[in-house]
Amino acid sequence: MLKKLYNLFSSVKLAIVILISLAVTSIIGTIIEQQQDPDKYLREYGEVTYKIFKFLGFTDVYHSWWYILLLVLLGLNLIICSIERLPYIWKLAKYPKKKLAEGAESSFKLVHKITLSVPDKEAVVGKIKEALSKLGYKTEVVEDEKEKNIKYLFADKNVFARFGVYIVHAGIIIVLIGGLLTALFGYRGYMNLAQGGKSNLVTLFGNGHIIELPFEVECKKFTMEFYPSGMPKSYISDLVILKDGKAVKEQIIEVNTPLSYEGIYFYQASYGQGRVFFFHKENQNAKEKQLIVAFGQPFYVGKGKDGKKYFLSPVAAQGGIIFVDLLTKDGKRIAQAQMMPNNWYRIPQTDQFVAIAGADNKFYTGLQVSYDPGTWVVWTGSTILTIGLFIAFFISHKRILVRVKDVKDGKVNIVIAGRTNKGNESLEKDMEKVLGVLKSSYCNIQAPKEEKDV
Incomplete structure (x- = not known):
């Protein structure tokens, strides 16, 4: 039973159903004027329709029990979805495979291979590392005691972009909390004051x-x-x-130009x-x-x-x-x-x-009197949501792995493989810049020929 409930709340389909329900609710709240005097509803809709609206909560949609329930369900759905998927992303971001093993490049979409006549592979690794650092990558040279003839280089950029969608989720949840605070504790009313009263x-x-x-x-x-x-x-x-x-x-x-005091x-x-x-x-x-x-x-x-x-x-x-x-x-x-x-x-x-x-x-x-305790919570959540959306849509996580291997006759074979979570064009340009550095640095030794560009 608990497993079924967990699977239900971790479903994207449930999130879509809840969002559609909230959209319909908002339409109802827009068409039917909210929190008006009963006499106004009676004049416009008649007694029977007014009683139906009152029973369904259509005259005060945003404080109705079912609207609050929808907000709670959406929040639970987002939290459980995040819990379900976050461990994988966290492992991918924090504990990556830093060595490009032989044949592993076949799983990458972007791969460049090149062979240079350079007796010192350390110098080649240094050039690649310097080029990637200038492009904003965090680089790390990885060595293996068992593979003396191979040097590995790992480069990462914008790893935080992997968490953009979770920042969006956090922002939405904070906005929902603000909405719940307003729905449960906020109010809107009036006060008539005579001069001197x-x-x-x-x-x-x-x-x-x-x-x-x-x-x-x-x-x-x-x-x-x-x-x-x-x-x-x-x-x-x-x-x-x-x-x-x-x-x-x-x-x-x-x-x-309102007066504000103690949040009212x-x-x-x-x-x-x-x-x-x-x-x-x-x-x-x-x-x-x-x-x-x-x-x-x-x-x-x-x-x-x-x-x-x-x-x-x-x-x-x-x-x-x-x-x-x-x-x-x-x-x-x-x-x-x-x-x-x-x-x-x-x-x-x-x-x-x-x-x-x-x-x-x-x-x-x-005077119209309004108390909205969730205002600043909603603004905070909206700011976080905006930041998350910017990261999710416009910033990509780019990762480049390099293998530099000594081959016969004083040559080194270089394999550069790259992967990104969105849009290959930017990563392709970075990899081409690295290749350009290698070609311009060693063209006086031998004009290198790229072996394969997948």
Whole structure:
């Protein structure tokens, strides 16, 4: 059973199937808008289709369990494929055969043979070694005590190119880890802040879950400019980050100029009208606190007797009446109430009380909040992947073995054999340069004739 699973995950066919599945997933995620309000899906697709999409995870593809599973499977496939094939490449790169034994040249694609009238084979070996070193090869003279009449030369260049595909695999795996970090721990939501208001609550797109940030964001000032036609020209927010009640960062943001703090980005995304002035107290006799809350922005009102956290969110106004939603942290609306100014209301399930002091139609800023913990992991993986692809496609591992053998009448027979993992043209040119050095060095002794060029 384990052997079958291992064989399955070491299969290239499985990798192709997973990659096609991820491509189809990406197409679905492009066609269907992700993490939108349920009302939008209901308007566009109808109730039945929306429920199907919701069940299949098509409204939040990149956080769905099956998308995460595909990423995990692809990562496992790459790791096992690498483990399966890496030992052979490692042995080939680190422990090569350095001697070109008699007849071994028949297994090489590129072979040159030449005979020179040179009494000293040491000099010939030296010339070849020098020529190869100038071409960037790492050379080594190999001797055999049993073969006094033969000298061997081993030359290697760009041995790291053998590992280009594994660098690519490593880059992909790191990118996948970054994607998993984002899928599991990242989020994207919104925060509506009235001028003078502050909050640490983010409402997630799609499911409406409420996330509590470890700091507060205050809108110190919100400015809008309009064209003569009345269309908005620009909207700018002056934001302050409050940590433990102290201002730690202030920045003016506008479209495409976000505020970043602790890896969380706040983008100027929208605007709206309407803010409500609330009074909140923890029990009937406690001192009240004043809050300035924008429409659509929840605020915490306390923990209920059932252990759940409860939030209030003003959603609309009609006349002097403010409509508010009572929410749980998972975004579920427990109740909707109508509140009149200057009256205290007890929050169900809690001992908390709220009252409305008033409301106005001033503009509020709409912030898109994004947390992507895998960003730098993905960038790192992408860089490694790019380097690996460059090595895999444009750099070749070249290896040349030379045998210099004394033959009769003071002559030496030279066999030069070469092998590369991609493209023979470059290696052929290097070998021809070595032959050119030999011919130019010993042409005054005898014009050498190459015996065979395979």
